[in-house]
Amino acid sequence: MRPRLLLLALACLASALAAAAPPPAAVADPYARQTLKITDHAWLLYNNLRSTQPPFEGNVIVFEQRAALVVVDAGGSIPSGRNVVAAIRALSDKPVRFLVYTHYHGDHNLGAGAFLQAWPDVVIVSSAATRSNMTGAPMAYINTYAHDYQGMVDYGAGALKGTKLSADERREWQRVVEIGPQMVAGYVGLEAYPAALVFTDSIELPDEQTPLQLAFLGKANTDGDVIIWAPRQRVLATGDIVVHPIPYASASYPGSWLTVIDRLKSYDFAFLVPGHGAIQTDRRYLERLQAAITDIRAQVAPLAAKGMELAEVRKEVRFAKLQDEFAGADSWDRSQMRGFFLDALVSNAYKEAKGEPIVQGHDGG
Numbered sequence: 001m002r003p004r005l006l007l008l009a010l011a012c013l014a015s016a017l018a019a020a021a022p023p024p025a026a027v028a029d030p031y032a033r034q035t036l037k038i039t040d041h042a043w044l045l046y047n048n049l050r051s052t053q054p055p056f057e058g059n060v061i062v063f064e065q066r067a068a069l070v071v072v073d074a075g076g077s078i079p080s081g082r083n084v085v086a087a088i089r090a091l092s093d094k095p096v097r098f099l100v101y102t103h104y105h106g107d108h109n110l111g112a113g114a115f116l117q118a119w120p121d122v123v124i125v126s127s128a129a130t131r132s133n134m135t136g137a138p139m140a141y142i143n144t145y146a147h148d149y150q151g152m153v154d155y156g157a158g159a160l161k162g163t164k165l166s167a168d169e170r171r172e173w174q175r176v177v178e179i180g181p182q183m184v185a186g187y188v189g190l191e192a193y194p195a196a197l198v199f200t201d202s203i204e205l206p207d208e209q210t211p212l213q214l215a216f217l218g219k220a221n222t223d224g225d226v227i228i229w230a231p232r233q234r235v236l237a238t239g240d241i242v243v244h245p246i247p248y249a250s251a252s253y254p255g256s257w258l259t260v261i262d263r264l265k266s267y268d269f270a271f272l273v274p275g276h277g278a279i280q281t282d283r284r285y286l287e288r289l290q291a292a293i294t295d296i297r298a299q300v301a302p303l304a305a306k307g308m309e310l311a312e313v314r315k316e317v318r319f320a321k322l323q324d325e326f327a328g329a330d331s332w333d334r335s336q337m338r339g340f341f342l343d344a345l346v347s348n349a350y351k352e353a354k355g356e357p358i359v360q361g362h363d364g365g
Protein backbone atom coordinates (compact mmCIF):
# COMPACT_ATOMS: atom_id res chain seq x y z
CA MET A 1 0.00 0.00 0.00
CA ARG A 2 1.36 3.36 -1.02
CA PRO A 3 1.91 5.81 1.79
CA ARG A 4 -0.83 8.16 0.65
CA LEU A 5 -3.37 5.32 0.54
CA LEU A 6 -2.20 4.06 3.90
CA LEU A 7 -2.81 7.50 5.35
CA LEU A 8 -6.20 7.60 3.69
CA ALA A 9 -7.06 4.16 5.06
CA LEU A 10 -5.93 5.16 8.53
CA ALA A 11 -7.98 8.33 8.27
CA CYS A 12 -11.03 6.26 7.24
CA LEU A 13 -10.40 3.84 10.08
CA ALA A 14 -10.06 6.71 12.51
CA SER A 15 -13.29 8.33 11.41
CA ALA A 16 -15.08 4.95 11.52
CA LEU A 17 -13.79 4.44 15.06
CA ALA A 18 -14.81 7.96 16.00
CA ALA A 19 -18.30 7.30 14.69
CA ALA A 20 -18.56 4.03 16.57
CA ALA A 21 -17.01 5.24 19.83
CA PRO A 22 -19.38 6.46 22.52
CA PRO A 23 -19.19 10.17 23.28
CA PRO A 24 -16.79 11.01 26.12
CA ALA A 25 -18.39 10.17 29.45
CA ALA A 26 -20.17 13.23 30.83
CA VAL A 27 -18.74 14.42 34.12
CA ALA A 28 -21.36 14.08 36.83
CA ASP A 29 -22.73 17.43 38.03
CA PRO A 30 -20.45 18.37 40.95
CA TYR A 31 -23.34 20.36 42.43
CA ALA A 32 -25.90 17.53 42.33
CA ARG A 33 -28.07 17.09 45.43
CA GLN A 34 -29.94 14.15 46.90
CA THR A 35 -33.09 14.47 48.97
CA LEU A 36 -33.58 12.69 52.29
CA LYS A 37 -36.74 12.88 54.38
CA ILE A 38 -35.56 13.56 57.95
CA THR A 39 -38.97 13.26 59.58
CA ASP A 40 -42.48 14.68 59.01
CA HIS A 41 -42.30 18.07 57.30
CA ALA A 42 -38.50 18.14 57.21
CA TRP A 43 -36.06 17.18 54.46
CA LEU A 44 -32.32 17.32 53.96
CA LEU A 45 -30.88 18.24 50.54
CA TYR A 46 -27.30 17.04 50.62
CA ASN A 47 -24.42 16.21 48.32
CA ASN A 48 -22.64 12.90 48.47
CA LEU A 49 -19.23 14.26 49.41
CA ARG A 50 -17.24 14.30 52.59
CA SER A 51 -16.62 17.72 54.15
CA THR A 52 -13.04 17.54 52.80
CA GLN A 53 -14.02 17.12 49.14
CA PRO A 54 -14.51 20.09 46.80
CA PRO A 55 -16.79 21.70 45.87
CA PHE A 56 -17.59 22.55 49.45
CA GLU A 57 -21.34 22.69 49.75
CA GLY A 58 -23.36 23.14 52.91
CA ASN A 59 -26.39 21.06 53.79
CA VAL A 60 -29.81 22.54 52.95
CA ILE A 61 -32.83 21.79 55.14
CA VAL A 62 -36.43 22.27 54.06
CA PHE A 63 -39.14 22.70 56.69
CA GLU A 64 -42.79 22.59 55.65
CA GLN A 65 -45.14 24.93 57.46
CA ARG A 66 -48.93 25.08 56.78
CA ALA A 67 -48.88 27.59 53.95
CA ALA A 68 -45.25 27.82 52.93
CA LEU A 69 -41.75 26.45 53.29
CA VAL A 70 -38.81 27.63 55.36
CA VAL A 71 -35.39 26.70 53.99
CA VAL A 72 -32.10 26.70 55.87
CA ASP A 73 -29.18 27.71 53.60
CA ALA A 74 -29.20 27.97 49.84
CA GLY A 75 -26.35 25.98 48.31
CA GLY A 76 -22.89 27.38 47.69
CA SER A 77 -22.75 28.24 43.98
CA ILE A 78 -25.01 29.45 41.19
CA PRO A 79 -25.77 25.95 39.76
CA SER A 80 -26.09 24.57 43.26
CA GLY A 81 -28.81 27.13 44.02
CA ARG A 82 -30.65 26.07 40.85
CA ASN A 83 -30.39 22.41 41.85
CA VAL A 84 -31.67 23.20 45.34
CA VAL A 85 -34.65 25.11 43.93
CA ALA A 86 -35.47 22.20 41.59
CA ALA A 87 -35.25 19.74 44.48
CA ILE A 88 -37.57 21.90 46.61
CA ARG A 89 -40.10 22.15 43.77
CA ALA A 90 -40.04 18.37 43.46
CA LEU A 91 -40.99 18.15 47.15
CA SER A 92 -43.77 20.70 47.38
CA ASP A 93 -45.88 23.21 45.46
CA LYS A 94 -45.74 25.59 48.40
CA PRO A 95 -43.60 28.70 48.02
CA VAL A 96 -40.51 29.37 50.09
CA ARG A 97 -41.47 32.14 52.52
CA PHE A 98 -38.22 32.37 54.50
CA LEU A 99 -34.64 31.49 53.60
CA VAL A 100 -32.48 31.36 56.74
CA TYR A 101 -28.68 31.64 56.60
CA THR A 102 -26.77 29.78 59.29
CA HIS A 103 -23.72 32.03 58.71
CA TYR A 104 -22.03 34.09 56.03
CA HIS A 105 -19.65 31.55 54.43
CA GLY A 106 -20.49 31.29 50.75
CA ASP A 107 -20.86 27.51 50.64
CA HIS A 108 -24.17 28.15 52.47
CA ASN A 109 -25.62 31.10 50.60
CA LEU A 110 -24.14 31.76 47.15
CA GLY A 111 -27.05 29.85 45.57
CA ALA A 112 -29.62 32.31 46.95
CA GLY A 113 -30.08 34.10 43.62
CA ALA A 114 -32.07 31.12 42.33
CA PHE A 115 -34.43 31.46 45.33
CA LEU A 116 -35.08 35.13 44.59
CA GLN A 117 -35.84 34.26 40.96
CA ALA A 118 -38.12 31.37 41.86
CA TRP A 119 -39.92 33.06 44.79
CA PRO A 120 -39.52 36.87 44.51
CA ASP A 121 -41.31 37.37 47.87
CA VAL A 122 -38.89 35.16 49.81
CA VAL A 123 -37.54 36.89 52.93
CA ILE A 124 -33.90 36.14 53.72
CA VAL A 125 -33.19 35.93 57.44
CA SER A 126 -29.88 35.94 59.32
CA SER A 127 -28.21 37.23 62.44
CA ALA A 128 -27.23 40.88 62.37
CA ALA A 129 -23.56 39.84 62.46
CA THR A 130 -23.99 37.63 59.40
CA ARG A 131 -25.62 40.48 57.50
CA SER A 132 -22.78 42.74 58.48
CA ASN A 133 -20.23 40.16 57.30
CA MET A 134 -22.09 39.70 54.00
CA THR A 135 -22.17 43.41 53.28
CA GLY A 136 -18.53 44.00 54.27
CA ALA A 137 -14.96 42.85 53.80
CA PRO A 138 -15.42 39.20 54.96
CA MET A 139 -17.52 38.46 51.84
CA ALA A 140 -15.19 40.21 49.37
CA TYR A 141 -13.49 36.91 48.59
CA ILE A 142 -16.35 35.93 46.27
CA ASN A 143 -14.93 38.29 43.64
CA THR A 144 -11.91 36.04 43.23
CA TYR A 145 -13.56 32.75 44.13
CA ALA A 146 -13.66 31.31 40.59
CA HIS A 147 -10.04 32.32 40.11
CA ASP A 148 -9.05 30.76 43.44
CA TYR A 149 -10.82 27.51 42.62
CA GLN A 150 -9.12 27.49 39.21
CA GLY A 151 -5.83 27.85 41.08
CA MET A 152 -6.70 24.81 43.17
CA VAL A 153 -7.53 22.78 40.04
CA ASP A 154 -4.25 23.87 38.40
CA TYR A 155 -2.33 22.98 41.52
CA GLY A 156 -3.92 19.52 41.48
CA ALA A 157 -3.09 19.03 37.79
CA GLY A 158 0.53 19.92 38.55
CA ALA A 159 0.70 17.68 41.60
CA LEU A 160 -0.63 14.73 39.59
CA LYS A 161 2.35 15.01 37.23
CA GLY A 162 4.72 14.44 40.13
CA THR A 163 5.42 11.31 42.09
CA LYS A 164 5.00 12.62 45.61
CA LEU A 165 1.28 12.02 46.07
CA SER A 166 -0.13 9.21 48.16
CA ALA A 167 -2.81 7.02 46.58
CA ASP A 168 -5.50 8.89 48.56
CA GLU A 169 -4.21 12.29 47.42
CA ARG A 170 -3.93 11.08 43.83
CA ARG A 171 -7.53 9.83 43.92
CA GLU A 172 -8.83 13.17 45.26
CA TRP A 173 -6.77 15.41 42.96
CA GLN A 174 -7.89 13.34 39.97
CA ARG A 175 -11.46 13.95 41.04
CA VAL A 176 -10.85 17.69 41.46
CA VAL A 177 -9.21 17.97 38.02
CA GLU A 178 -12.02 15.97 36.39
CA ILE A 179 -14.81 18.16 37.78
CA GLY A 180 -12.62 21.29 37.53
CA PRO A 181 -14.21 23.14 34.57
CA GLN A 182 -17.78 22.56 35.78
CA MET A 183 -16.88 23.38 39.35
CA VAL A 184 -15.10 26.64 38.49
CA ALA A 185 -17.92 27.72 36.14
CA GLY A 186 -20.30 27.57 39.13
CA TYR A 187 -18.41 30.42 40.81
CA VAL A 188 -18.29 32.86 37.92
CA GLY A 189 -20.41 35.99 38.43
CA LEU A 190 -21.23 35.34 42.08
CA GLU A 191 -23.32 37.76 44.09
CA ALA A 192 -23.98 37.95 47.80
CA TYR A 193 -27.61 38.29 48.89
CA PRO A 194 -27.58 39.66 52.45
CA ALA A 195 -30.61 39.15 54.67
CA ALA A 196 -33.56 41.56 54.73
CA LEU A 197 -34.68 40.43 58.20
CA VAL A 198 -32.06 40.28 60.96
CA PHE A 199 -32.03 39.58 64.69
CA THR A 200 -29.43 39.52 67.45
CA ASP A 201 -30.63 36.87 69.95
CA SER A 202 -33.59 34.87 68.68
CA ILE A 203 -36.67 35.01 66.50
CA GLU A 204 -39.68 32.69 66.02
CA LEU A 205 -41.34 31.64 62.80
CA PRO A 206 -44.64 30.42 64.30
CA ASP A 207 -46.85 27.74 62.73
CA GLU A 208 -49.30 25.11 64.09
CA GLN A 209 -47.50 22.30 62.29
CA THR A 210 -43.83 23.26 62.20
CA PRO A 211 -43.01 26.14 64.52
CA LEU A 212 -39.37 27.19 64.23
CA GLN A 213 -37.03 28.96 66.60
CA LEU A 214 -33.92 30.69 65.29
CA ALA A 215 -31.25 31.61 67.79
CA PHE A 216 -27.74 32.95 68.12
CA LEU A 217 -26.16 30.90 70.93
CA GLY A 218 -22.83 32.73 71.03
CA LYS A 219 -19.72 32.99 68.87
CA ALA A 220 -18.56 29.61 67.57
CA ASN A 221 -17.65 28.93 63.93
CA THR A 222 -18.20 32.64 63.16
CA ASP A 223 -19.39 35.65 65.14
CA GLY A 224 -22.96 35.22 63.90
CA ASP A 225 -23.89 31.51 63.75
CA VAL A 226 -27.62 30.83 63.83
CA ILE A 227 -29.17 27.52 64.85
CA ILE A 228 -32.67 26.49 63.80
CA TRP A 229 -34.78 24.40 66.18
CA ALA A 230 -37.98 22.62 65.18
CA PRO A 231 -39.41 21.51 68.55
CA ARG A 232 -42.28 19.41 67.12
CA GLN A 233 -39.97 17.47 64.82
CA ARG A 234 -37.04 17.67 67.26
CA VAL A 235 -34.73 18.69 64.41
CA LEU A 236 -31.78 20.93 65.27
CA ALA A 237 -29.86 22.55 62.37
CA THR A 238 -26.47 23.80 63.56
CA GLY A 239 -24.72 25.25 60.52
CA ASP A 240 -20.95 24.88 60.68
CA ILE A 241 -20.83 24.92 64.48
CA VAL A 242 -20.88 21.20 63.71
CA VAL A 243 -19.27 19.81 60.53
CA HIS A 244 -18.99 16.07 59.98
CA PRO A 245 -16.85 13.98 59.59
CA ILE A 246 -13.94 16.49 59.69
CA PRO A 247 -14.75 19.65 61.70
CA TYR A 248 -14.12 23.13 60.37
CA ALA A 249 -12.51 25.92 62.39
CA SER A 250 -11.79 28.95 60.14
CA ALA A 251 -12.05 32.21 62.14
CA SER A 252 -13.71 30.41 65.05
CA TYR A 253 -13.79 31.32 68.76
CA PRO A 254 -12.58 28.16 70.54
CA GLY A 255 -13.58 29.04 74.13
CA SER A 256 -17.03 30.35 73.28
CA TRP A 257 -17.49 27.49 70.78
CA LEU A 258 -17.28 25.00 73.68
CA THR A 259 -20.07 26.85 75.51
CA VAL A 260 -22.20 26.91 72.35
CA ILE A 261 -21.78 23.13 71.98
CA ASP A 262 -22.96 22.74 75.59
CA ARG A 263 -26.05 24.70 74.60
CA LEU A 264 -26.59 22.44 71.56
CA LYS A 265 -26.41 19.43 73.87
CA SER A 266 -29.20 20.90 76.00
CA TYR A 267 -31.69 20.65 73.09
CA ASP A 268 -33.84 17.54 73.16
CA PHE A 269 -33.08 16.75 69.52
CA ALA A 270 -33.80 13.53 67.68
CA PHE A 271 -31.93 14.73 64.58
CA LEU A 272 -28.99 17.11 64.60
CA VAL A 273 -28.25 18.32 61.07
CA PRO A 274 -24.68 19.63 60.80
CA GLY A 275 -23.59 22.30 58.32
CA HIS A 276 -21.93 19.56 56.25
CA GLY A 277 -22.15 15.81 56.57
CA ALA A 278 -24.36 13.20 58.13
CA ILE A 279 -27.29 13.67 60.50
CA GLN A 280 -26.43 12.87 64.11
CA THR A 281 -28.98 11.18 66.34
CA ASP A 282 -27.07 11.39 69.60
CA ARG A 283 -24.53 13.62 71.36
CA ARG A 284 -21.40 11.57 70.72
CA TYR A 285 -20.06 13.65 67.85
CA LEU A 286 -20.70 16.86 69.83
CA GLU A 287 -18.63 15.38 72.63
CA ARG A 288 -15.81 14.37 70.27
CA LEU A 289 -15.80 17.88 68.82
CA GLN A 290 -15.66 19.43 72.30
CA ALA A 291 -12.85 17.06 73.30
CA ALA A 292 -10.85 18.05 70.20
CA ILE A 293 -11.24 21.80 70.83
CA THR A 294 -10.40 21.28 74.52
CA ASP A 295 -7.28 19.24 73.60
CA ILE A 296 -5.89 21.94 71.28
CA ARG A 297 -6.67 24.77 73.71
CA ALA A 298 -4.98 22.85 76.52
CA GLN A 299 -1.86 22.36 74.39
CA VAL A 300 -1.71 25.94 73.09
CA ALA A 301 -2.49 28.00 76.23
CA PRO A 302 0.63 27.11 78.28
CA LEU A 303 2.90 27.62 75.25
CA ALA A 304 1.35 31.02 74.56
CA ALA A 305 1.72 31.89 78.26
CA LYS A 306 5.45 31.08 78.01
CA GLY A 307 5.74 33.79 75.36
CA MET A 308 6.28 31.47 72.37
CA GLU A 309 5.52 32.80 68.90
CA LEU A 310 2.66 31.17 66.97
CA ALA A 311 5.09 29.55 64.49
CA GLU A 312 6.91 27.87 67.38
CA VAL A 313 3.65 26.80 69.01
CA ARG A 314 2.61 25.10 65.77
CA LYS A 315 5.73 22.95 65.89
CA GLU A 316 4.99 21.84 69.43
CA VAL A 317 1.31 20.93 69.12
CA ARG A 318 0.60 17.23 68.61
CA PHE A 319 -2.16 16.48 66.10
CA ALA A 320 -1.78 12.78 65.28
CA LYS A 321 -4.25 11.45 67.86
CA LEU A 322 -7.01 13.77 66.64
CA GLN A 323 -6.20 12.95 63.01
CA ASP A 324 -6.45 9.25 63.83
CA GLU A 325 -9.78 9.81 65.50
CA PHE A 326 -11.47 11.99 62.87
CA ALA A 327 -9.67 11.19 59.62
CA GLY A 328 -8.47 7.61 60.17
CA ALA A 329 -5.78 6.41 57.78
CA ASP A 330 -6.92 8.43 54.73
CA SER A 331 -3.99 10.73 53.96
CA TRP A 332 -6.19 13.23 52.06
CA ASP A 333 -8.53 13.63 55.02
CA ARG A 334 -5.58 13.85 57.41
CA SER A 335 -4.00 16.71 55.49
CA GLN A 336 -7.34 18.46 54.90
CA MET A 337 -8.04 18.19 58.62
CA ARG A 338 -4.87 20.18 59.27
CA GLY A 339 -5.99 22.95 56.91
CA PHE A 340 -9.69 23.01 57.73
CA PHE A 341 -9.55 22.52 61.44
CA LEU A 342 -6.33 21.98 63.36
CA ASP A 343 -4.12 24.79 62.02
CA ALA A 344 -6.95 27.32 62.27
CA LEU A 345 -7.84 26.11 65.74
CA VAL A 346 -4.23 26.47 66.94
CA SER A 347 -4.08 30.00 65.55
CA ASN A 348 -7.41 30.98 67.12
CA ALA A 349 -6.63 29.32 70.46
CA TYR A 350 -3.33 31.21 70.47
CA LYS A 351 -5.07 34.53 69.86
CA GLU A 352 -7.59 33.73 72.52
CA ALA A 353 -4.82 32.90 75.02
CA LYS A 354 -3.09 36.18 74.16
CA GLY A 355 -6.33 38.18 74.39
CA GLU A 356 -6.05 39.16 70.72
CA PRO A 357 -9.15 39.64 68.56
CA ILE A 358 -10.26 36.99 66.04
CA VAL A 359 -11.32 38.74 62.84
CA GLN A 360 -13.86 37.34 60.37
CA GLY A 361 -12.62 37.07 56.79
CA HIS A 362 -9.05 37.45 57.98
CA ASP A 363 -8.15 34.80 60.55
CA GLY A 364 -8.27 31.07 60.32
CA GLY A 365 -5.20 30.20 58.29
Ligand SMILES: [Zn+2]
Pocket residue numbers: 057058105107108240275276
Ligand atom coordinates in the same frame (compact mmCIF):
# COMPACT_ATOMS: atom_id res chain seq x y z
ZN1 LIG B 1 -19.69 25.35 55.36
